[in-house]
Amino acid sequence: MKIAVIGLGYWGPNLTRNISTVPEVDLAAMCDMDESRLDVQARLYPGAKATNSLSEVLEDPAIDAVAIATPVSTHFELAKQSLLAGKHVLVEKPLATTVIEAEELVRLAAKTGLTLMVDHVFIYSPAVQKLAQLHREMAFGDLRFIDSVRINLGLVQQDVNVIWDLAPHDLSIFDYVLGRGPRSVLTAARVGPGAELATLAHLHLDYGDGLIASVHVNWLSPVKIRHLLIGGSRRSALYNDLDTSEPVKLYDRGVDMAEGAEGRRQVFVSYRAGDVLSPKIEKVEPLRNLIKHFASCAETGSTPLSDGWSGLRMVQALEAADRSLEKGGVFVEIPDA
Amino acid sequence: MKIAVIGLGYWGPNLTRNISTVPEVDLAAMCDMDESRLDVQARLYPGAKATNSLSEVLEDPAIDAVAIATPVSTHFELAKQSLLAGKHVLVEKPLATTVIEAEELVRLAAKTGLTLMVDHVFIYSPAVQKLAQLHREMAFGDLRFIDSVRINLGLVQQDVNVIWDLAPHDLSIFDYVLGRGPRSVLTAARVGPGAELATLAHLHLDYGDGLIASVHVNWLSPVKIRHLLIGGSRRSALYNDLDTSEPVKLYDRGVDMAEGAEGRRQVFVSYRAGDVLSPKIEKVEPLRNLIKHFASCAETGSTPLSDGWSGLRMVQALEAADRSLEKGGVFVEIPDA
Amino acid sequence: MKIAVIGLGYWGPNLTRNISTVPEVDLAAMCDMDESRLDVQARLYPGAKATNSLSEVLEDPAIDAVAIATPVSTHFELAKQSLLAGKHVLVEKPLATTVIEAEELVRLAAKTGLTLMVDHVFIYSPAVQKLAQLHREMAFGDLRFIDSVRINLGLVQQDVNVIWDLAPHDLSIFDYVLGRGPRSVLTAARVGPGAELATLAHLHLDYGDGLIASVHVNWLSPVKIRHLLIGGSRRSALYNDLDTSEPVKLYDRGVDMAEGAEGRRQVFVSYRAGDVLSPKIEKVEPLRNLIKHFASCAETGSTPLSDGWSGLRMVQALEAADRSLEKGGVFVEIPDA
């Protein structure tokens, strides 16, 4: 399968590097407006066509698929043109800037029968796949809470707030592990001074069944923290993406609560404190897994894990999060996709 | 100064132990309904009167002060009687269960001229005193955010939710460092199943001037985390109460943002990454400092750091947090104390 | 069983505190030359006789046993007198300052039929008991190495070097886990300037079967580290005494080496990288376990885990370590006890 990479800014070079080394795909072309970026990549991958002309890529019948890594505001237009040109499409997250655009892309992919996949890269990491497997096997019991902290001194961006920049990682992990999107979201955030857009935010997402998941994203933190806690009635897990030796820990610890005969007021509590297990996690670059999965889905027509629908659910949640922020922090409902 | 300890459950023995070793005060009496608890303490401190009669304590003219460490629901009544009996009063946090009760205690203390102090023990820890000093010296510049995480497998309680149990620690630290209480609070929490009361909660507190402080308290976490981040325009700090060797770290790291001539849209961002300093923090038990301060205030008539007013501000915030939770998560205003 | 504690300096108060709370034993008396220390303890334990007269203790027929926590140089004389007076004896580590003295105490205990036990407190900790259990169950396979680091800013002592102060902890753990003492020891240490005695030392102990265990003890380290690594052919373990949540980690990781047909030169190597398990470790104070064990051995006549023989093996190793240091660092043999 021949892939063209569109956009060679921050993320594009990761795509070209991985595409060039995955045997199932060929890096056929690279496209960017910026000549200097194009030059750097052209020197690294002399076998791929380097061009600043999008139409040259889309009109090339030898190219089967495009990977779009341009600014968010251009995702919709580029993905749409690519699908219309008959290319399978991999888009950097988030899929689009509005629900309406995301819906149109999903429809277009369905109509053309082409593969539309979103670059929710974390769900292709062995650690997150292990969490999802544990949840499928009921290792956690009933989920009591999910709490994710993703903070560091980040690149403050001027066209997108911290929610659209960082929270997609957490939302895509939740979506994949839980197999569903949130019903409503509440945002508590800090906006400026000196920056119009939110630079830190807490999201609280209601997933139904009493499960509330929280996300703290922050560009202003002096320390880097990547903690995702899953609290269950049977076991709990901590996924620390910065712990290279033990990224996932499974705790056989918990509080058991049981109602008494007279109802909720009378609660019996017991505590468990057992072993901690750090399962072996393969060291594979998630983006490499993702590209293999994209190639396989495009060839066989099977549905990607991070298909257009998951991209749409993500944009719905992000839009709702922004709306909650505008309303001063209230739960905003998210319609079914 | 002769002190009686009332209530010998979880916290009371810490009071008796510290009172018995601080030279400025004498442990004169101990009072509890439970004979076995009384016996244990009586054996440890044979010099102190052990009694199950409150009136015996309050009517004893030799006793100058009482330290109340009973369940929250009894704080108001016991503190009131003690003040009326002419005793200086130290009350375990929170001061009372309602704002009305807290206000009455503050008035009564003012009228009687006696010292009313709340056991906000963390503000007497050398680490928090260092944070307050750094803020006074403007080391942080403008505060951008405060974020506190206080989670562990905690003792689920049946008469009080996790907010009233754990958040007073964070609220008292904020109150002390900032020198003011919050204007409004929003609560996102998980209630049940199997426990009517909230077992985990996120509070977002608006302190004005664009400063939002967040608190995550949780009785269900398999891991114990005690992180308090203060983000400032000049420097930031992390206070990790579990790091015994470097509890406070001061980061000369940050993002500087400046508006362009055309207004907020155009933002210039620059990054600093400098040294990290872990200032020396004395190893002193905070409760020991607190008791010395109580004795000194009672003797000299000076106002305690954690006086009745700070106890009242705390109860106001907790009441508002509960109200926000009842309303499904909206910002609830807190009146001026 | 009635116990007298002799010596109330650094370690004695830990003995009185634990003896006073273990139901199987009674704190009958306390003895020290220093009146102020005696006073402090007398106030805490008014039920125990406080005296500066050793003979008063030894001649009291109501006293069954003594626990000796005096300076090392006095251990031999006090333990000897106590055994001769018919008391069971618990001695702070190391048992004596010379092999000859240690041997005499072992003989005397055998002759009198009294219990002689050394306060090798670490082997009564749940973490070390777990390590010993894992080794008994062959969880490690063949042992390849043991490496212990016990360093911090320590109390520099003027009558004993860092080896005699800190290494007994590690040597006693090795003795207990392996079930045997070392055959020879090599010491590399730093002596002075400004202190005649070694302030840091590395010991290398040959336990036979190709197993060399190493110990780094250091009073001058700015950071506190307590790492004990056990490397085995099947699994390996790390015991980190400062990690309160996961003190023992068992690694299913290793290198498998196999000789080829032509002999040692040709080695086949394969790597395993599996799960990491942190088994649940009970939180019990080791000294409490030790005192219960002492009481039980004295009553039933059974042999303590840390009996006089283990105390003797320890003194042999320490003496040999000093000799190696004097000789400028060579392996010095240790005779069979």
Added chain:
Amino acid sequence: MKIAVIGLGYWGPNLTRNISTVPEVDLAAMCDMDESRLDVQARLYPGAKATNSLSEVLEDPAIDAVAIATPVSTHFELAKQSLLAGKHVLVEKPLATTVIEAEELVRLAAKTGLTLMVDHVFIYSPAVQKLAQLHREMAFGDLRFIDSVRINLGLVQQDVNVIWDLAPHDLSIFDYVLGRGPRSVLTAARVGPGAELATLAHLHLDYGDGLIASVHVNWLSPVKIRHLLIGGSRRSALYNDLDTSEPVKLYDRGVDMAEGAEGRRQVFVSYRAGDVLSPKIEKVEPLRNLIKHFASCAETGSTPLSDGWSGLRMVQALEAADRSLEKGGVFVEIPDA
């Protein structure tokens, strides 16, 4: 300056990657016997000549310098031929397998006036340069000890033991920071079963002035540890290469010892416990710094930090360490280079 890389196994690709991106140098040629390795690199750097013929490289007058990254046993022969062919030479550590060979290379470089530099890559890391600067500025006061732990599950090698594989990193850091080599070395090591060569070793190096530095290298450790402690009379430092956020910590903690009038027996000890400082350390790839330094030295004729003499001192220490191991662990003297 045009450089050829000889040897494209484990380390060679790091050289080609850095040489290709440092502006001061050109990657002119790559040489390896293995066609598949050559192919991989040729595709990445199509501008460089790819050849399996050494003479083609050495006879090319356009090539100014060679970087040798072949197995240790070939370093001497390749470096010698390259110098004789008039090329500046950068050799992977260690410089040679024997002192005699290393000496010949040093002499040859002096005679030809060409630059001979050893790839002691760690001394070009910003963290080690900070340590050296601190020592030059007397920040540590008198050095009391150096202790380095470099252990992990490593690639067990069949032609070289763990000392020759890992200890050069530590020895080169000591050499650079101290400005001198060790006077003698003692080795305590484990020599398999199943592997003839040492798989773990402790080196104790006497640097004179009472300073003993220790190194623990280990291929069999389940955990990865990279700790280098420098203990001084004034301050101490910990360099933890795995701590990406605070690799160097400077401790204002220590023990001050002073002799009394009557001599060494009487020692006065006082303790300091001050701040901890983590100075900002630039994030630069050390190999990039090294290549720039090599280019600069070759052009200007100035002496490299890691010149042939430092490579010779290293081989002397390694040879002596092996001899100590053969002798069963005694201090073996190292002659002046």
